Amino acid sequence: MIRSLLIANRGEIACRIIRTARRLGVRTVAVYSDADAGALHVRLADVAIHIGPAPARESYLVGERILAAARQAGAEAIHPGYGFLSENAEFAQAVFDAGLVWVGPKPHSITAMGLKDAAKQLMQDAGVPTTPGYLGANQDPAHLAAEAGKIGYPVLIKAVAGGGGKGMRLVERAEDFADALASCQREAAASFGNAHVLIEKYILSPRHIEVQVFGDSHGNVVHLFERDCSLQRRHQKVIEEAPAPGMDAATREAVCAAAVRAAKAVDYEGAGTIEFIADGSEGLRADRIWFMEMNTRLQVEHPVTEAITGQDLVEWQLRVASGEPLPKTQDELAIQGWAMEARLYAEDPAKGFLPSIGRLEVLRFGMADGGRIDTGVQEGAEVSPFYDPMIAKVIALGSTRDMARQRLGTMLRETAIWPVKTNAAFLVKALEHPDFVAGTVDTGLIGRDGAALAEPPPPSERALAGAAMKLVQRGLVPGFRLNAPPRRTAPFLLDGDTIELPLTGQGSAVPATTTLLSENGQTWELAAWRRDGAHGVTAGDGAILAPMPGKVIAVAVREGEAVTRGQKLLTLEAMKMEHTLTAPFDGTVAELKVSAGAQVQVEALLVRIVEGGSD
Structure with missing residues (x-):
């Protein structure tokens, strides 16, 4: 087993890899940019090494800095996670050349699947069903338009070096083809340095089905069944699940077997995903599911496969990279239950x-x-x-x-x-x-x-009423007085908008002007109302309190100055936004508690306005 592992990534995938490595007794090395100095993956790792400024192109995408960090930390292996350098064949080769273990497929496998046109031809040769389309080298616009006409509209124009939804255009009419082609080629050239495109038949009821495959250095390749990633926004996956709904045993066997053939065709080692597009207009059928592309890395959605198989795919990666055979044979793998993942x-x-x-x-x-x-x-x-x-x-x-x-x-x-x-x-x-x-x-x-x-x-009436009573019970709602006749309603601010809410019970004398309410995945700020509905918060009559911690960046009035309702008093910068606090009514600045540059905490008294002259 690998003894020391550098994770060339950040965020949740770095933390995910660290957890498995720690369970296996593997020493972990994190890398971080200026922006990630205090990040969770840095704190979880045994060692953390700084690799550059915040922009990824100056840190996480600089292979030389990753390798230098590995040498500095004495790391034995590098795990790229996903994204960044995970599918960069040149970096993978540099890792091998440095005498380190690359936790991923061999560079030639990455290269073989890196260009969509070459990969599609390779799959055709391996007997893997592919979407009807044009893969040729002739990139003349007129020729491409003619090929699109032969395929039949609608068609997809796809950058051969594309990924992540970039370099892809749907064309539904022949008269739109030229503009779409030019746009796709510009984006492909800018994003991937390669303007070459292919054309595929667009499937009218497309479903995105993918199969998790795994290979080792002993010639073994297995699949860990399929996932459905059809819920997408602009070609980015939103919710993934395993297994795929509507997938019968015969179709599953055909698709998963095709995925294994695809992996064997490129001598694949490690974790990979064979992505298929299915015509779902008549349900999932083996003769209507075609190869789309291969991702030569661990996928974001790998946890749903782990959940239904009971396997730790990161552990599999580390064992395979260490030269061990696959932990399970195909016959030992089975689906148990159903899993879903939301991003x-x-x-x-x-x-x-x-x-x-x-x-x-x-x-x-x-x-x-x-x-x-x-x-x-x-x-x-x-x-x-x-x-x-x-x-x-x-x-x-x-x-x-x-x-x-x-x-x-x-x-x-x-x-x-x-x-x-x-x-x-x-x-x-x-x-x-x-x-x-x-x-x-x-x-x-x-x-x-x-x-x-x-x-x-919107929040429910029940959630609003409960949050309002928290304010009443913990603080002074404007116009709400102890030992006074109960009020039926009072105005509040919900994320800055004035609303009227029912009230019951009595308040206490502990100052408090804001609370949070959460429901159905949303969180709102409910604040005590002040007279004019501006961005500040008032407690009692004319007391302007800070709605949240922040910095006073401008003060527009002086003590003793007469002000009119709505007049700007000061500006507070909080959460990278400016909040203008205004006078709730005509009056005089009786107290000014802050000056420009002051840091204030939530509910701190900033200004107090009184009606008439100062007191």
Whole structure:
């Protein structure tokens, strides 16, 4: 067994690899950029070595720095995780040349599957069914247009060196082909340094089926069954599951056998995934499932395969890289139960899935029986703008598909993250979509129904009432007085918008002006209302309190100054956003507690305004 392992990656996959290595008694070495100095994978590893600035092209993508870190730490092997350098044949060869163990396939296998056209031809030669299309070297636009016409529209134009949804265009009409081709070639050249494309028949009801394969240095290759990754947004997987719904035993045998042939055709060692596209218009049929591409690495969604087989695929990788035979034969592998994985991202579906960066002030994952969370962050960590904004992979296992679906939904609904926005509520809605419930999802579902899925659901009246009473019980709601007749309702601020909520009970004299409520994967801030509905928070009459920790970057008034309702008082910078605090009514600045540059805590008194003259 390998004794010392450098993980050439970051985030949840680095943490995932470290956990298995530690269980096996393998010493682990982490690498980190400036942005990841305090990251979880750095703290978990036995040794951590700095490799450069925050941008990946200056750190995690610089093979020379990775190798230098391995030499410095005395590492025996390098595990690339996924992404970054994991499918870089030149780097893999450099690892071998340095006398180190590469935890992955041999460079020639990576090269063989790295170009889509060559890989497709290789698969045809190996008897693996491939999608009808054009793989030729003639890249003249007129020739490509003629070939597209022969195939029949709609067609897909795909960069031969592409991946991750880049360098791909759907063309539905002949008159759109030229523009789509030019756009695809520009993107391919910019992203991969290779503008060469192939053309494939576009499948009208496409399902994305992939098979986990594993090979060793002794000539053994097995499959660990299939996964369904059809729920996608812009060619990026959203929810994955294993096994595939609607897959009968005969079709499974045919597809998995084809995957094994594909792996053997490139003398494959280690973990790999053979991706197929299926025409799901009449269910899954062996004669309507075609090879698409091979990923020569561990997949993001590998935990669902681990869940249904009871195997640790990272352990398999380390054992194979150490020269051992595969831990199991094909006859010893079986499917038990059903697993689903959702990718939880720091992004705002309501704003076009824009990444949401900042500090994870609140990070609480929901849990259910058969649940698993793979993450690379903890509460208080920063979501960086430099890398993929994945917060966690949420995985659920059940004895049936519906049990796994419901358990995954429970975990997502009970997740609370703030103030960073996430796609948790979007994922909950996706799990409840009728097509997903029925197991008939194709890759176009989010494209068709994404707007409805992305619309954030409002909090329930019950959740709002409960949060409002927390404010009443813990603090002073404006206009709510102890020993006074009970009020029926009071105004509050929900993420800055004024709402009227019912009140019961009596308040205490402990100042508190904000609380958080979470429901269905969403988290909102509920704050005590102040008179004008501006961005600040008032406690009592005219007391302006800080809505969250931050820095005062500008003060616009002086003590004793007369102000009018809505007049700017000061600006607070918090969570990389500016919040303008304004006067709640006409009056005078009785107290000014801060100056520009001051750091303040939540609920700190900043300004107090009184009606009329100062007191």
